[in-house]
Amino acid sequence: MNRSIIISSALHLVLILITAMSLPFLSKKPINLPPIVSVELIQITKKTNIPFAPKAKKIIEKAKEKEKKLVSEQAPPKKVKKKKPDAIPLPDEITKKVEKIKEEKQNPEKIDNEVKQVSEFEKKELFDPSNIAALIDKSKTETSEKIKKSNKITQDQENNLENIGLSLSEEDALKAQIFGCWSIPLGLPYNENLLVRIKLQLDPDGSVTKSEILDHARMNKPGQAFYKVLAESALRAVKLCQPLRVPSSGYERWRELQLNFDAREMLEG
Amino acid sequence: MIRKILLLTIIIILPVRTYALIEVDITRGNLDPLPLAVSPLSIDDKSKKSFEKIINIENIGSEISIIVENNLKTSGLFNPLSKDAFLQAPDIANLKPRFEDWSLIKAQALITGKVSYINEKLRVEFRLWDVLAAKEMMALAFTTVPSNWRRVGHIISDKIYERLTGEKGYFDTRIIYVAEEGPKTQRIKKLAIMDQDGFNNKFLTLGNELVLTPRFNPTSQMVTYLSYFRNLPRVYLLDIETGTQEVVGDFPGMTFAPRFSPNGKKIIMSFAKDGKSDIYTMDLENRVVERITNHPSIDTSPSYSPDGKYICFNSDRSGYQQIYVMKSDGSNLKRISFGKGLYGTPVWSPRGDLIAFTKLHKGKFYIGVMRVDGSGERLLTENFYQEAPSWSPNGRVLIFYRETKTNAKGEGFSAKLWSIDLTGYNERLVETPTDASDPSWSSLLSK
Numbered sequence: 001m002n003r004s005i006i007i008s009s010a011l012h013l014v015l016i017l018i019t020a021m022s023l024p025f026l027s028k029k030p031i032n033l034p035p036i037v038s039v040e041l042i043q044i045t046k047k048t049n050i051p052f053a054p055k056a057k058k059i060i061e062k063a064k065e066k067e068k069k070l071v072s073e074q075a076p077p078k079k080v081k082k083k084k085p086d087a088i089p090l091p092d093e094i095t096k097k098v099e100k101i102k103e104e105k106q107n108p109e110k111i112d113n114e115v116k117q118v119s120e121f122e123k124k125e126l127f128d129p130s131n132i133a134a135l136i137d138k139s140k141t142e143t144s145e146k147i148k149k150s151n152k153i154t155q156d157q158e159n160n161l162e163n164i165g166l167s168l169s170e171e172d173a174l175k176a177q178i179f180g181c182w183s184i185p186l187g188l189p190y191n192e193n194l195l196v197r198i199k200l201q202l203d204p205d206g207s208v209t210k211s212e213i214l215d216h217a218r219m220n221k222p223g224q225a226f227y228k229v230l231a232e233s234a235l236r237a238v239k240l241c242q243p244l245r246v247p248s249s250g251y252e253r254w255r256e257l258q259l260n261f262d263a264r265e266m267l268e269g
Numbered sequence: 270m271i272r273k274i275l276l277l278t279i280i281i282i283l284p285v286r287t288y289a290l291i292e293v294d295i296t297r298g299n300l301d302p303l304p305l306a307v308s309p310l311s312i313d314d315k316s317k318k319s320f321e322k323i324i325n326i327e328n329i330g331s332e333i334s335i336i337v338e339n340n341l342k343t344s345g346l347f348n349p350l351s352k353d354a355f356l357q358a359p360d361i362a363n364l365k366p367r368f369e370d371w372s373l374i375k376a377q378a379l380i381t382g383k384v385s386y387i388n389e390k391l392r393v394e395f396r397l398w399d400v401l402a403a404k405e406m407m408a409l410a411f412t413t414v415p416s417n418w419r420r421v422g423h424i425i426s427d428k429i430y431e432r433l434t435g436e437k438g439y440f441d442t443r444i445i446y447v448a449e450e451g452p453k454t455q456r457i458k459k460l461a462i463m464d465q466d467g468f469n470n471k472f473l474t475l476g477n478e479l480v481l482t483p484r485f486n487p488t489s490q491m492v493t494y495l496s497y498f499r500n501l502p503r504v505y506l507l508d509i510e511t512g513t514q515e516v517v518g519d520f521p522g523m524t525f526a527p528r529f530s531p532n533g534k535k536i537i538m539s540f541a542k543d544g545k546s547d548i549y550t551m552d553l554e555n556r557v558v559e560r561i562t563n564h565p566s567i568d569t570s571p572s573y574s575p576d577g578k579y580i581c582f583n584s585d586r587s588g589y590q591q592i593y594v595m596k597s598d599g600s601n602l603k604r605i606s607f608g609k610g611l612y613g614t615p616v617w618s619p620r621g622d623l624i625a626f627t628k629l630h631k632g633k634f635y636i637g638v639m640r641v642d643g644s645g646e647r648l649l650t651e652n653f654y655q656e657a658p659s660w661s662p663n664g665r666v667l668i669f670y671r672e673t674k675t676n677a678k679g680e681g682f683s684a685k686l687w688s689i690d691l692t693g694y695n696e697r698l699v700e701t702p703t704d705a706s707d708p709s710w711s712s713l714l715s716k
Contacts, residue, residue: 166293262295
């Protein structure tokens, strides 16, 4: 009984947490935003990734080794921190032992500071242009690894970019292109819920390898003639627009794309 | 246990993190008519000669395709491309079109077909192709007597219209109207009927008596109209097929503004006596007359909703002529027009969603539509004088008539039929051999 209550409340807590994290926009009142100034988010990694000289590699390796050494120097004092009294001390001894522990703790910390200072000093010495290249290189190899792994769900920056989607200008370019290709069937009723969602698979050059209507079952249902007409017009628009104006970089982000065709706004006006 | 909870938590959290698919909302597009190609229907030489003998038309295949092309063009929804640009011959296109050739001239749909003469009958096959998807959208064949060839063109147009827009077409229909001739003071008015595209015009009355407001029965080829009988305006019934006509009911005053109920079994009209007029219905089977409104004002122009449950009409009971809606038994009366000006001739759309009307405001006449609760009023067209809108059977196009101003000498007067669709952009003159007024659109002849 108790256990299940605990489990239940724990799960509820988790749920509340998730809602609090993922749905904060619901509680916020709409803000009067100033007119949108479109800002393009450019991935600068390509432009800043200067290929490094082979000599630099050796220096980098040396630097890495030194860093490792520094870490190993720092390591022993840390272990001291973890030292804890094994047995439960008698009331008399408690204060003494605590003091002892404190003393024991304090000392290594002092050493630690010294070590840190030393290491910083050393770092300053190592601070030369080739080392920058080395650091950048490190970040590069990391990102490339992440790109390979991007199917996995991780919380790194690269994936955050993926979640952000296309930048405003990228989206605008794509929209403007499809607006031009889409002949809206003018006879459609404006007051019906007609939204056609099409999932596309794209090649890096923007040509469509596969287009799929997400509510395909609705297409051939009786009484859904308007939906069918709209869906067909949307497919024609995609075909007509090929190759799509996709961003020049970040293929992984838009390899799959969903287009939501909604003609209501146009038909009402 | 803890593992299970962890697993559950992960399962719950996972979907939150996997919304990586980019969505782009496409809320705008171009409102240009859909470009399509109507390839002439192919025909073999033997059939060609046979048809030339029977109906005196050189190439019936291309004539039918011209009918289809004109119909689709006048709808305002399609843009048939010039035949000069076509790269593929009709007979080959009908078998297997080269879609690249058609997409090259920017056609998004293609219509091909074949006409043949079999057992003294006209057989027409046609196909509708989606050029961009490179697939067939529809294929149909008809067989009929050769003299019916224009209707075949209209039926094909309706099928294409329905396939590409999702709603029924209105091309295989006829329009009845009042043909007018002579100077304004001595107008001769005759009932006339024609195909929706202006062909096959035919006069139904001789012009001895004045005729007004003809209205089609929505279920058959019957017409009700107003004519004078012993100098009194009376409501008449006319069977177009047989030509027989009769007076509707024996009223001690004048009856006018007749219209059929949606099932065609009743006539609803105004009956005027002692300076007031009320709305009555008459059952055509048992001739039972029923009074619907009873008010000292002028109630007229009644029109049923397509389900027959409501009636809209105009009345001056508020002091000015406005539009009212009530249940078909006269209860629950409600005024729906509240804009500035006078509102008249309300007509309920066959689709049921809108009421078309004529509005007079500051000396100008407007044709407009509003929702059945009076909201969303939209004025489609403005002119010096125009009135009497009538709906196409699919509720997308209105036909009405427009008169021009006469000069000081009384010259320059004309009355013509015009059509406009619900967008208000596609306004067109409907050609008639004489001046014309009071049009009424029939329902689809082929159902």
